[in-house]
Amino acid sequence: MKYDVCIIGAGVSGSLIARALSKYDMSLCLIDKENDVAMGSTKANSAIVHAGFDAVPGTYKAKLNVRGTEMMEETCKELHVEYKNNESLVIAFGETENEHLKELYERGIANGVPDMELLTGDEVRQLEPNLSEEITGALLAKTAGIVCPYKLTIAAAECAANNGCDFIRNAEVKGITVDDGLFVLDTTAGEITAEYVINAAGVHADEVASFIGDDSIEIRGRRGSYFILDKSQGNLVSRTIFQCPSEKGKGILVAPTVDGNLLLGPTSEFVDDKDLTDTTLEELRAVAELSARSVPLASSRDSITSFSGIRAYTKNGDFVIGSSKVNEKFINVAGIESPGLSAAPAIAELVDEIFANVSKNKFAIKADYDSTRKAPVRFREMTDDERRELIAKNSAYGRVICRCETVTEGEIIDAIRMKVGAVDVDGVKRRVRAGMGRCQGGFCGSKVVEILSRELNVPVNEVTKFGKGSNILFDKTKED
Amino acid sequence: MKYDLVVIGGGPAGMAAALKAKEEGVEKIVILERDVRLGGILNQCIHTGFGLHYFKEELSGPEYAQRFAKQVAETDIDVMLDTMVIDIDDDNNVTAMNNRDGLIKIEATAIILAMGCRERPRGALFMAGTRPSGVMTAGTAQKYVNMDGYMPGKKIVILGSGDIGLIMARRMTLEGAEVKMVCEIMPYSGGLTRNIVQCLNDFNIPLYLSTTVIATHGRERLEGVTIAKVDERLNPIPGTEEYVECDTLMLSVGLIPENELTKDAGISIDRITRGAVVDELRATEKKGVFACGNVLQVHDLVDFVTLESYLAGKGAAKYIKNPAAFDDAVYVKTTTGNGVGYIVPQRVNIKTDEDVKLYFRVRQVYKNARVILEVDGETVSNKKKIKLAPGEMEDVTIPKEIIEKMTDKSEISVRVEA
Structure with a gap:
């Protein structure tokens, strides 16, 4: 697989960077070692958009927090994410x-x-x-x-995908070599070649940087x-x-x-x-x-x-953002702890700027770039008239699967069929909240497994909670 | 759409309530059921033991359900399957939906709530560790194995000795899994004695009392759990931790009546039962709304669900015939005395012309204790019980002759004397 740019890590930073860079007329991929986006720090944090008074003045944390918070509302509006x-x-x-x-x-x-x-x-x-x-x-x-960090990430990745960015799951980077000026990434999903690499690998960004001999980061x-x-x-x-x-x-x-x-x-x-x-x-x-x-x-x-x-966590306490000293085409986005979520839109803006400099503006901006994402159907927030109309159009929206959060089958199918779609039970849960309510999937869990099995065309016992090895069911109780 | 009676839920409670209302002369009745068939949770309870009290026969869950479903089919009660109720408004208008009719608005004279209960999930427990696959409620596991035909686990630890946990210990053993143990945080089991004998003892599955699971291990799939003894305040005792290898942890740690609709409709909920506050006809505090079955109180036996639902069906019929009669009710509260956790009904209309049965559960295990029912300080009944346990429902009856003499100042209480 050959790309102009490869972004390693589909957390909130990586995904918003992917969205920003997907405006260029070039080939772009976003890869992650897990089965979905938002699987690292992004899925489990305080979900806060901080005002920005915590960080030491002059640091990236301070600047990007204030700027990111300023941008957050608009970003969420464009991506149709609740803020x-x-x-x-x-x-x-x-x-x-x-x-x-x-x-x-x-x-x-x-x-x-x-x-x-x-x-x-x-x-x-x-x-x-x-x-x-x-x-x-x-x-x-x-x-x-406040914002939901994984919904923001899913929306950003989806927006990037709509603009042509490939999302590659289960692609853990095992090593990087440089061949003829290109980075060759040895990943668990195969070899990926790219001229530019954005290292947004979260808690593993230090290890990823060390693959090109950059040992300056310690996380x-x-x-x-x-x-x-x-x-x-x-x-x-x-x-x-x-x-x-x-x-x-x-x-x-x-x-x-x-x-x-x-x-x-x-x-x-x-x-x-x-x-x-x-x-x-x-x-x-x-x-x-x-x-x-x-x-x-x-x-x-x-x-x-x-x-x-x-x-x-990094020792010096600030985000590490910029071209690696070893290779300027390798841009580190590391140490993104709090206020990383708040800063994420500004981090994407900054990385875009750095990338434009490093690439000497050689990639033109696509005329058809769209920074928005269409709003997904949220049945529980609709009026009765809207609901009536929706069910008339597609009866799958008439079937409630998750009782606690009132999530319909139609919404779950949408979540699976979107570009950066859900491929496991937790992926469905993060996209539409089925199983996120008070019974925690006690009732709808098995129905979600069924829908995933049908939509992905795999047997139910191959459906997982969050990727390889997290299967929910073993064999059939009886031979057919 | 207009109905005299809308029954929400087509499990044993909803079916019995609808049938009784029909028998009492209610004309237009509809049962709204969210699943694709009538029967509720009984459909996945393929073990026997249902109906011993009511039918004097030992039936499986689906058989018990079928007896009522058949009766429903023989009447002109309408049934809407795969249909979810999403709202009840102030005037008892019900909003429901399904994928055939879309959004459905029903004007109801009376409503019977019969939505059943759900299982307490892991998150409600103080359990540390990882969050891999393989941790599920016993009822979910039961659906996988009995309805879908898949093994949800092979090496199993069960936390909680409620009836579903006990039943699943036996079920998984019969399907070839290794059930290592059942842990129970309390010093006694929450299940029926007969289930401990038939599901654990008969299969040599150990039951560890005063023991809980404090942590789960494994990243993708569960690899093991740490169990520990607990002290009398139910806190884990340091030094008693033990690692148990398993691929599945099944939870049977309590049932919670599903009263979200009830709460949204502004109906008061009993803090202990987590069901609506009701009178002897199972009328809630909202006019024309009744509740029965596990949505009202978690029952031990479905037989008692049936009996309770008959009361609600009768009550709803009475209301439909003459709503004004309910305005004249004079209520007296039922009070829990020593050792009694809760009483259903929470209040009694002293204008009733029938005996009133009070159902209750005790707070702890008693041996050779007495159950005492008092009205206005006078002992109405005093019965010796060889064993009382929180896992089993008990009842006492107030004869109508006593109720006749009561006033709005009267007091009804039930207590246990050890």
């Missing part, structure tokens, strides 16, 4: 933390963050009545928002564990509630999600295995206890699931 400008609050317990809020406020000013306000404990409880009585002050940031995995609470708890707070940040990150948060659940977490633990997203009882307990400190009514008893994600 909510729900604002955020950093809360303080006691005098020392009140002082810390002032520092954050000052840093926000230095970073160019608009619309911030310092509030007293009483003022903040007026805004959010379920906050703890112990809270003594808060920093309100009106530009902060450690930092695990964060979360709870998702039932939608009945989704209105406990309307803003994202952070505790004061520490050296471990932005502290435990309590945040509504765009889908109406409540998210609690994360912890912050360094781990040796950058792919092992397990949780520990200690971490889950810590999340439960610490989040209750902010919002006493937020309880893990209402949890519908818990999970962890691994963030890409």
